Amino acid sequence: MSFVISRKQYLAPNEPRAQYEPLILEEEDFEIKKIDVTFGHPLYTTVADIFYIRSNADTARVLPIIPDGCMALVFCGNREKENIRAYICGVTDEIKKLKIEPDEYYIFIRFLPGIGYSLLDQPANKLTNKAIPLKGHMAGGEQILSILERETHLVERIRLISKVIRVNLHSESNKYLIKYCTERILQTQGNIKVEELAEESGFTARHIGKMFERCVGISPKLYSQIIRLQLSMTRILEDRNMLLVDIAIDSGFFDHAHMNRMYKKLIHCSSGEFRKNFFNRLDYSTIDDYISI
Numbered sequence: 624m625s626f627v628i629s630r631k632q633y634l635a636p637n638e639p640r641a642q643y644e645p646l647i648l649e650e651e652d653f654e655i656k657k658i659d660v661t662f663g664h665p666l667y668t669t670v671a672d673i674f675y676i677r678s679n680a681d682t683a684r685v686l687p688i689i690p691d692g693c694m695a696l697v698f699c700g701n702r703e704k705e706n707i708r709a710y711i712c713g714v715t716d717e718i719k720k721l722k723i724e725p726d727e728y729y730i731f732i733r734f735l736p737g738i739g740y741s742l743l744d745q746p747a748n749k750l751t752n753k754a755i756p757l758k759g760h761m762a763g764g765e766q767i768l769s770i771l772e773r774e775t776h777l778v779e780r781i782r783l784i785s786k787v788i789r790v791n792l793h794s795e796s797n798k799y800l801i802k803y804c805t806e807r808i809l810q811t812q813g814n815i816k817v818e819e820l821a822e823e824s825g826f827t828a829r830h831i832g833k834m835f836e837r838c839v840g841i842s843p844k845l846y847s848q849i850i851r852l853q854l855s856m857t858r859i860l861e862d863r864n865m866l867l868v869d870i871a872i873d874s875g876f877f878d879h880a881h882m883n884r885m886y887k888k889l890i891h892c893s894s895g896e897f898r899k900n901f902f903n904r905l906d907y908s909t910i911d912d913y914i915s916i
């Protein structure tokens with residue numbers, strides 16, 4: 624079965640799940656556990672990943688939140704399951720910070736770019752760089768909070784929450800066009816122009832730009848920059864000996880200087896500083912909170 628969006632392009636609604644797993648930095652004093660999202664999971668084709676993170680430190684720690692193009696559901700609680708909080712977090716256009724208190728945990732459900740907005744009754748760009756309480760802003764919010772308070776295993780609670788989310792994802796008339804464009808940007812590692820997407824899909828560049836603002840929350844250009852950032856950061860972490868200029872070229876930047884400009888714009892440090900110190904010398908007083916209500 625195919626879905627026709629133009630005379631030029633046929634898009635299949637039953638394509639495999641997009642292979643995009645945004646970076647998760649394994650910071651010291653944090654316990655991080657990824658939840659398997661395999662075939663058959665309620666959110667298999669809609670989420671980038673699901674993970675749990677808890678602080679093992681005796682004092683509050685700050686976790687850097689790197690731009691990834693994903694909207695997320697974020698749940699916060701503690702071992703006693705008291706004062707559980709839940710938020711819908713929009714896409715970010717630069718690095719943010721998340722303060723985690725001792726024994727506090729967070730659960731992240733990160734949606735693939737262009738999907739998380741389906742939980743909202745407003746355009747995704749209205750939530751860019753913002754967070755809103757889940758309760759009162761999403762159908763099924765109270766049910767999700769009730770599940771979080773249950774005395775059951777974390778994986779079971781997340782499975783039940785995923786079912787509630789699946790039921791409440793609404794449909795979008797441009798669903799297949801969004802999927803096509805976001806996945807083409809992933810496939811090309813952020814190296815495709817919106818004019819090329821327009822030529823391939825049969826829609827205008829202006830229409831695609833408006834669709835990105837409404838459904839992804841940022842422009843196609845910024846989303847492409849974020850994909851290149853994610854790719855280059857992964858390569859820096861995986862190969863400590865590879866020259867930064869080679870990483871820059873392989874990640875789709877014009878040169879090392881071009882990559883550095885993007886790093887300073889998106890994560891407030893150069894690629895060299897990131898390789899040497901990660902985020903240990905970042906001035907968090909100049910960085911906005913990821914969740915601020």
